[in-house]
Amino acid sequence: MELLTGKRALVTGAGQGIGLAIAQTLASHGAAVMLADLNTDALQLARQTIDGQTGWVPCDVSQLEQVSEAVQRTVDELGGLDILVNNAGITRDASLKNMTEQQFDDVISVHMRGTWNGLKAAFPVMRNHSGSIINISSLSGRVGLFGQTNYSAAKAGIVGMTKAAAKEFARGGCRVNAVMPGMIDTAMTQAMPPEALARLVEDIPLGRPGQPIDVANAVLFLASDLSGFITGSVLEVTGGQ
Numbered sequence: 001m002e003l004l005t006g007k008r009a010l011v012t013g014a015g016q017g018i019g020l021a022i023a024q025t026l027a028s029h030g031a032a033v034m035l036a037d038l039n040t041d042a043l044q045l046a047r048q049t050i051d052g053q054t055g056w057v058p059c060d061v062s063q064l065e066q067v068s069e070a071v072q073r074t075v076d077e078l079g080g081l082d083i084l085v086n087n088a089g090i091t092r093d094a095s096l097k098n099m100t101e102q103q104f105d106d107v108i109s110v111h112m113r114g115t116w117n118g119l120k121a122a123f124p125v126m127r128n129h130s131g132s133i134i135n136i137s138s139l140s141g142r143v144g145l146f147g148q149t150n151y152s153a154a155k156a157g158i159v160g161m162t163k164a165a166a167k168e169f170a171r172g173g174c175r176v177n178a179v180m181p182g183m184i185d186t187a188m189t190q191a192m193p194p195e196a197l198a199r200l201v202e203d204i205p206l207g208r209p210g211q212p213i214d215v216a217n218a219v220l221f222l223a224s225d226l227s228g229f230i231t232g233s234v235l236e237v238t239g240g241q
């Protein structure tokens with residue numbers, strides 16, 4: 001059964017990892033999908049893995065004008081915007097002692113500012129219809145992880161931002177929710193030291209790291225009418241962590 005027939009989606013950070021799995025999953029349920037990412041080579045490869053109507057747009061989510069351009073391209077090329085997934089992300093891990101101001105600012109700017117830019121750019125287009133916006137937070141934002149004072153702060157901030165934005169978008173029927181993944185097997189986690197990674201997996205009750213598709217399926221639920229009365233909520237995808 002296709003859950004998203006006729007819907008138009010924009011996914012940021014869609015060149016690889018969780019964003020790519022989200023784009024593939026939304027497309028497999030009938031959505032036309034615009035892929036946005038910093039990495040244009042990855043975008044072109046990503047597009048080849050998706051059946052159905054797709055487009056791609058280079059976009060640095062920390063720059064409002066680039067996010068606005070991505071929204072406009074989605075409207076122009078796909079005919080509208082019903083689903084926005086604010087997924088793009090980076091890590092710049094370091095202990096508080098070693099973290100630089102630049103590392104702090106970079107992470108805040110991509111995650112917090114990037115998510116706000118998505119909400120801001122989409123508002124004029126999505127506020128008056130029954131669309132769905134999904135922001136990707138992280139378990140790190142709820143429990144705090146060593147070496148991630150920047151990332152944990154940004155991901156916690158996305159939760160508050162989601163709840164506030166849900167109230168502003170609700171008038172027109174558009175929903176705003178967050179997905180909070182735990183440890184997911186992507187380039188982002190593969191960059192961690194193996195011992196730290198092994199310790200994280202030991203703490204997962206279901207006994208395995210999540211896969212990008214696990215997050216994508218949660219996003220699919222929130223994007224579809226199955227979640228029609230859910231807004232301002234946070235859906236954890238953590239294997240029970």
Ligand code: NAP
Pocket residue numbers: 012013014015016017018019036037038039042059060061062087088089090110114136137138139180181182183184185186187188189
């Ligand atoms: P990933 O494999 O590193 O993919 C992230 C994508 O975002 C990359 O294609 C990256 O491009 C792109 N990107 C980075 N900065 C960007 C910017 N300023 N503008 C547009 N695109 C940008 O990471 P992932 O694991 O799939 O993570 C996706 C999201 O899930 C992130 O928000 C992350 O924080 C969140 N998350 C991940 C995990 C996990 O365990 N993996 C857990 C919780 C939450 P480049 O390759 O050029 O940098």
